[in-house]
Amino acid sequence: MVEVLSVRVRLKSGRFDLFKSLQDFEYRDNDIVVVSSKFVSMSEGSVVSLRKVKPSKKARALAAKCHMDAKMAELVLRESDYIIKGVPGFLLAIRDGMIAPNAGIDKSNVPKGYAILYPRDSFGSAEKLRQKFLVEHGIRVGIVIADSRLMPTRIGTTGVAIACAGFQPVEDLRGRRDLFGNILKVTFRAVADGLATMGVAVMGESDESTPAAVVRGAKVEWSDRRFSWRDMAVEPGQDIYLRSLVDDTEV
Numbered sequence: 571m572v573e574v575l576s577v578r579v580r581l582k583s584g585r586f587d588l589f590k591s592l593q594d595f596e597y598r599d600n601d602i603v604v605v606s607s608k609f610v611s612m613s614e615g616s617v618v619s620l621r622k623v624k625p626s627k628k629a630r631a632l633a634a635k636c637h638m639d640a641k642m643a644e645l646v647l648r649e650s651d652y653i654i655k656g657v658p659g660f661l662l663a664i665r666d667g668m669i670a671p672n673a674g675i676d677k678s679n680v681p682k683g684y685a686i687l688y689p690r691d692s693f694g695s696a697e698k699l700r701q702k703f704l705v706e707h708g709i710r711v712g713i714v715i716a717d718s719r720l721m722p723t724r725i726g727t728t729g730v731a732i733a734c735a736g737f738q739p740v741e742d743l744r745g746r747r748d749l750f751g752n753i754l755k756v757t758f759r760a761v762a763d764g765l766a767t768m769g770v771a772v773m774g775e776s777d778e779s780t781p782a783a784v785v786r787g788a789k790v791e792w793s794d795r796r797f798s799w800r801d802m803a804v805e806p807g808q809d810i811y812l813r814s815l816v817d818d819t820e821v
Contacts, residue, residue: 576772577782588613589702602712602785604769607732608686609781610695610715616687649673667803692733700735712736716766729770731762737790739802
C-alpha cells in the first residue's frame with residue numbers, strides 16, 4: 571500500500587536549515603521525501619528583490635512584446651538556458667532540460683516585491699538532504715525536489731520533479747511486454763515525476779503551510795549514484811510537443 575503524508579512546517583523567512591525545518595515528522599526507512607522547490611530555494615536564499623533588478627535592453631524589448639514586467643523578463647533571461655517563445659505575460663523557457671513558463675520564477679509564497687528562483691543546484695541540494703537523513707537518522711530515503719507545472723491543453727497544475735536523489739528517476743520499459751504480449755518500443759516511466767505529482771497533490775498551492783510530503787510504500791530502484799537533469803530530460807529537438815508545435819525561430 572502506498573501512502574502520501576503531508577509534512578507541515580511553520581512559516582519561514584530568510585535563509586534557514588532545510589533539514590532541521592523538516593524534522594517534525596516520524597520518517598521511516600525507504601520513505602520518499604518530496605520537497606517543494608520554492609521551499610528549498612527559500613532555505614538557500616534564492617529570493618530576489620525586484621527593485622534591485624536592472625532590466626537590459628533585450629529584457630525591455632521582450633517585456634514590451636510579451637506585455638510583462640521588464641524586471642521579470644530580465645530574471646528570465648538570466649535564469650534560462652534559452653527562450654523558445656513568448657506569450658502575453660510569460661516567456662516559455664528551458665532551464666536545465668525542463669520547459670517552464672518564466673524559467674520557473676514565481677512571485678507567489680514570497681513577500682510582495684520579491685521573486686523566487688529555482689535552487690542554484692537542485693540535484694546537489696537533493697543529494698545533500700539525502701545524506702543528512704542517512705547520517706542523522708541512519709535511514710535510507712529518496713528525495714524529490716518538486717514544482718507545480720501546467721500540462722498542455724489541461725486546466726490546473728500538477729507536479730514535476732526538478733531534481734531527485736537516492737533512486738533511479740526514470741524506468742526504461744523498452745523490451746518488456748504489455749498485457750497483450752506486445753513489445754514496448756519507446757516507453758519510459760517517469761518515476762520521479764510521478765512521485766512529485768503525489769507530493770504536490772497534498773502540498774497544495776496557496777496557504778497550506780505544507781512544503782513537503784512523504785510517499786511511503788512506493789517501489790523504486792534505489793541508487794547511490796549522483797544524478798543530473800540529463801537523466802530526466804530529452805533534447806528539445808526530440809520532444810514530441812516542441813517538434814510538433816514550435817518552429818526554429820526563437821524570441
